[in-house]
Amino acid sequence: MSGTHESTSFAALRGQLQEAATEFADGPDALEGILLGMVDDVDRAVREPLEIFPVCHHSPASALAMARRLREKQPKVVYLELCEDMAPLLTELRNCRLPVAVQAFAGDVEGFPAEWAPLSVVAPVTEASAEYQAIAYALDTPGVELVLVDRSTDHVFQWDRGDSTDVPQEAEAALHGEAVGVEIGDLRPRFAELEEHLLRHGKVRHWSEWWHQYVEVPLGDSDHAAYRQVMFLIGSLFRRLTPGDGARLRVDEDRERYMWTRMREHLAATGTDPEDCLYVCGAFHAASRVEEFGVEGRSDTFTISPRTATTWQYGLIPSSHAAIEAQFGLAAGSVSIAATEWAKGLKRTRVKPYVLEGQAGKKKSTAKKAAAVPALPPAAPATDRLSGFLQRPPVLDGLDEAELLGWSVEIVRAARRNGYLASTADAIAVFETSILLAGMRDRAKPTPYDFQDAAVTCIEKDSVPGRRDVRRLVEIMMGGDRIGQVGYESLPPLARDVYDRLAPLELRLEQRGVRRALLDMASRPELSACSDVLWMLRRLLPQGAARPIMGERRLGERSIQESWDLALGTHQRALIELGYEGVSLEKVLEQRLRRDAYGPRATTASVLAAVEDALLYLRGHRLADELGTHALKLLSAERSVDGAPEVLRRVRTLLAHYRTSEPVLPGWIESFVKTGYAHYCTLLPTAFRDEDATVGQVAAMLGFLFSMESLALSLGCDRHQLELAVAQSHPDDPAKTALLWAAQVQLGTLSRAELRARCDELLDNPLVVSSYPHYLSGFVHALEPVPGLADVVVEAVSNAFGRLPDTVLLPWLPLLITTLRSGAADLAPLMVREAGRVFPGRLPELDAWTPPWRTPEPDPFAARPVAPVPRGAALLTAHPTTCDAVADLLGCEDGWTRSETPPGLALLTTHPATCDAVAGLLGCDGGWVTAAPSSSGTVLTDRHPDTARALESLLAGR
Known part of the structure; x- marks a missing residue:
């Protein structure tokens, strides 16, 4: 297009719009200004010497028009609305299977808030897109230069973050994550009431369906001039109805100033004729009203701000139709439908698309064949094509009917494979219902969305037998969710x-x-x-x-x-x-471990986890020792006990590893144990009284102190510090009180008998019995620092079940189960093992079973009772010959062994007091000793055996 076209070419359209505004608005006021302003915007864009090509993202009509125009015009420079710093990556598209996304990534940020990191910007590219046609043409055509003119990725966050973005940030796609999406042709009403009005009067459900019905299909066969003017008109409509004070509009205007500034700079630097250039941008930006618009626009009113010091990494990542739809707020399946329409449009119009040489998934001869197609005849002069286009009725041709019939047969076949009881009659019903729905919605031919609604109505009915419903089957039939792939070389x-x-x-x-x-x-x-x-x-x-x-x-x-x-x-x-983070896995893992360990949210437990990962995956001790030293610093600075359970678990694991794999412990872990012993002793009294400190956290502190005690004492710690800390602890919570008792038992200041007595007192006290379950919770957690108390805990639980009333016991059971599952899951095996040792193994034995804690325990310091001597033992020892004769009569074959015990020993052992008295009467000075048969107490039997025997007989008769 050249600048020779006069603005009077749209005079007829202006007159029609002015008459419509007067009739429908009762006067030529605001509505007239909007309608005539739209014509002015179209006129201004058409007359621009540097040809503007307006597009909509992932629009088959835009891609077809782009391919036709590129072969017709053969421009030498293509200006593309895309982040200018992404240009070096576009050649790597040859090694990929579309769709893929060009990505800029920054893990470490400078000049932005740290909480924004990591930053990511993606620009998805699909085969059925105008931008891909322009890229393929420019990269594979000799002498053609491709220039990206949109703001850099750094400016995307400088301008958009905190105000608005190119896409809704709440939409997270599986392959794009939380990246900011940048695409050519974000063409959608930014006035909510306008979009609602269009959807309601267009009898459609969402914006993608409206665009397909009222823009995409009519523009598929239009010429270049009509296509441009319609897209200019739509862009101007949406732009003029956008709220004027919105932050997003200000960003859009700055982007337009940025792009026109870059294009004028390039034209001035290269001396290229604007007639040999093509500017590809979204229709919203094509109808711009900024002063910098055009090659003759002002160049002294806008200054491009410098980039921040953030280092950006660039690459290609896989994309998919679903990811694009989710990130840009499109209807599910709309991109797949666009791909189907693109293939159908190529077949109908016989347009040869541009494909990058060596594009993955494409034949090498495709691009060469496309390049050999002769250029199309020149486009007609840019006169008023809007009036005729807007009045042209859509035409339903036979090809669409045949396609609809094929869809109906295919959806029935797919439904059968997925468990639906579909038949040929359902295929006919889908076909007829699609036409019926299109007629009810004032459409000349059914769209894929009409067909989808008809299929759901006729096939799905009221149930879904398989994993996929009919709506999803239609999306798969239309092309499905195509997922791209980045080649090895890229x-x-x-x-x-x-x-x-x-x-x-x-x-x-x-x-x-x-x-x-x-x-x-x-x-x-x-x-x-x-x-x-x-x-x-x-x-x-x-x-x-x-x-x-x-x-x-x-x-x-x-x-x-x-x-x-x-x-x-x-x-x-x-x-x-x-x-983007490093050149090897080991380097990236080391960087992440350092970042987590030195981050603002790092805790002692998280750093110890990083130490464990460093030993586990990197095997070297340099990083582990460095992180361990940092963990020691964090432990000294902590004033709470929130991470005590995790710290205990991690330290135990690391200690076990070092003791089995290293000849000596590293210096940092010895210092950690020593510092941790003193640290937790200091915090122990406060933790017992603190209501925010849980019983599990206090138990973990005691577990650290008791399990690390031997090592800590060998490193110079003082045990009196722990004893003093326990003595100063005075908890109010019943669970912590039970935990304190367990600690006292471990230290030896409280015996097991006293602990059992206290538990019995709790059960006997009606004022305290309701709190007894809380004491039991404390005893369960006490197994962490004092696992030897498992028998006492089993006894306490058993007594509770045996003696607590149901009104107390039943409400407490959920608390016990919750405690065991959440806070003491690793302690339950100790109780189960001890219970298995104590309780009988068979049910019949339970009735006669007596709990061991109810059996009186013998005093270990009391004298052991001597077994009584059978009657007649003195006779046997005094008359061995008679004893042998009796043995022979009884059939005893064992020989006789003379006992060294003197006669009368039974009397001495049975009646020691009487023996002593007799010995005193006889003048024996020796005392009684039960352990030695030859002591002085045996003088009576030695000197007076007959008397001893007589006394024995008399005493035995009693």
Whole structure:
């Protein structure tokens, strides 16, 4: 287009709109200004010497018009509305299968708030898009320059973050995450009432359906002039009805000033004739009213601000139709329908699209064949094409009817495969219902959305037998959710390194889906390196990318056989973004561990977890020692006990690892134990009284103190500090009181008998019995620091079940179960094991069973009772010959062994007091000693055996 066209070419349209405004608005006021202003915007854009090509994102009509115009005009410079710093990445599209997204990523930010990190900007590219046609033409046509003129990714966050963005930020797509989306042609009403009005009067459900029915289909066969004027008109309508004080509108105007400034700079620097250029932008920006608009616009009113010091990484990530729809607020299935319409439009119009040479998934001859097609005849002069276009009725041709019939047959076939009882009659019903719905909605031909509604009505009815409903089946039939893939050559070094290191697995990991990997390190030691990579990927990538089925990795343990489910192709985006952080997995893991350990939210427990990961995955001690020293600093600075349970668990694990794998403990962990002992002793009295400190946290503190006591004392700690801390603790909570009693038992200041007595007193006191379950909760947590109290805890629980009334016991049971499941799951085995040892193993034995705590315990310091001597023992010892004769009569074959015990010993052992009295009468000075038969107390039997026997007989007769 040239600047010779006169603005009077739209005089007829102006007159018609002015008459309409006067008739419908009762006077030429605001409505007339809007309608005539739209014509002025179209006129201004058409007369611009630098041809503006307005587009809508993922519009097949825009892509078809772009392909036709590029072959007709053959421009030497293509200006494209895309972030200018993404230009070097566009050549990498040859190695990808579309759709993919060009991404700019920043993990560390400078000049932006730290909480914004990481920053990500994506620009999705699909085959059925005008921007791809322009990129393919410019990159594969010799002598053509492609210039990106939109603001940089750095300016996206400078201008948009905090005010508005190109897309709704609440929409999170599976492949794009929380990235800000940037696309050419974000063409949608920004006035909510206008969109609602269009949808209601257009008898459609969502914006994608309205656009397809009233813009996409009519523009599919229009010429270049009509296409441009219609798109200019729509862009002007949406722009003029946008609230004038919105922050988003200000950003849009700054973007337009930015793009025209860059284009004028390039024209001035290269001397290119504007007639040889083509400016591809969204229709919303094409109808711009800023002073900088056009090659003759003002150049002294806008200054481009400098970029921040943030370092941006660039790459390609996989995209999908569903991700684009979710991120840009489009209806589900609309991008897939657009792809179907694109293929149908190519077949109907015979337009040869531009395809990058070597594009993945395309034949190499496609691009060459397209390049050989002769240029189309020149477009007609830019006269008023709007009036005729707006009055032209749509035409239903036979091809659409045949297509609708094919859809009806195919959806019935798909429904049968998914469990629906569909038949040929349903196919006929879908066909007729689609036409009926289109007629009810004032449409000349059914759209894919009409067909979808008809299929749901006729086939789904009231139930869904399988996983997919009919609406989803229609989306799959229309093309489904196509997912792109980034080629190996376009991957960052880290991603390529991962694929190379996993090559011994002999799996096609670049493909989507799950691959099962079997690693037998015993027979193939080289697979150990693959195992290391997989464990690091499990640590770094989202859940499901690398999932172990068999095998585990812990400190000091390594499996000799492993089985993995790998979905690296599905999570290719996450793998690519790892490449923005470093050149190897080890480097990225080290950076993340440092970032987590030195971050503002780092705690002692989280840093100890980082130490464990450093030992587990990196194996080196340098990073582990550094992080351990940092954990020691955090422990000294903490004033709460929130992380005590996790700290205890981590320290125990690390200590066990170092003691089994290292000759000596590292200096940092010795200092940690020493400092932790003093630290928790200091906090112990306060924690017992603090209402915010849970009984589990206090139990973890005591667990640290008691389990690390031997090591801490060997390092110079004082045990009196712990004893003093326990003595100063005076809790009010029953659970903490029971925990304190357990600590006193461990320290030896309270005996087990006294602890049992206190429990009995609680059960006997009617004022305290209602709180007894809380005491039991404390005893359960006490198994952490004092596992030897398991028998006392089992006894206390058993007494509770035996003696508590139902009104107290039944409401407490949920509390006990909750305590065991949440806070003491690892302590339950101690109670179960002890209960299994104490209680009988069979049910019949339970009736006669007596609990061991009810059996009186013998005094270990009391004298042991002597077994009574059978009657007649003195006779046997005094008359061995007679004893032998009796033995022979009784059939005893054992020989006689003479006892060294003197006669009368039974008397001495049975009646020691009487024996002493007799010995005193006889003048024996020796005392009685029960342990020695030859002591002085045996003088009576030695000197007077007959008297001893007589006394024995007399005493025995009693």
